[in-house]
Each structure stands twice: as C-alpha cells, then as structure tokens.
Amino acid sequence: MGVLDALGVRGHDGTTRYECRNCGRELTADAEECTGCGSGEIAHYEF
Numbered sequence: 549m550g551v552l553d554a555l556g557v558r559g560h561d562g563t564t565r566y567e568c569r570n571c572g573r574e575l576t577a578d579a580e581e582c583t584g585c586g587s588g589e590i591a592h593y594e595f
C-alpha cells in the first residue's frame with residue numbers, strides 16, 4: 549500500500565466528507581455545527 553492509499557486520497561466507493569463552509573474544518577458525519585467556528589453551514593461531499 550502506498551502513501552496515497554493510506555491517506556485515502558484516491559478515494560473509494562461511497563467516500564463521504566463533511567466540511568465547514570465557513571472555515572473549511574473537516575467534521576464528522578453527525579456534526580450539526582462546526583466544532584471550530586460554530587457555523588451550521590456544513591458542506592457534504594461524496595467521491
């Protein structure tokens with residue numbers, strides 16, 4: 549396994565990422581607001 553695989557950069561089926569739209573902090577799937585800035589604007593990306 550290469551470094552990129554370990555980091556998940558290449559992506560797998562159904563990989564989902566949640567990120568604050570305000571500050572870009574990565575959040576958990578069940579986060580209702582950003583743990584960094586408190587914004588409720590959560591972006592949702594699927595790869």
Ligand SMILES: [Zn+2]
Nearest residue numbers: 568571582585
């Ligand atoms: Zn934030």
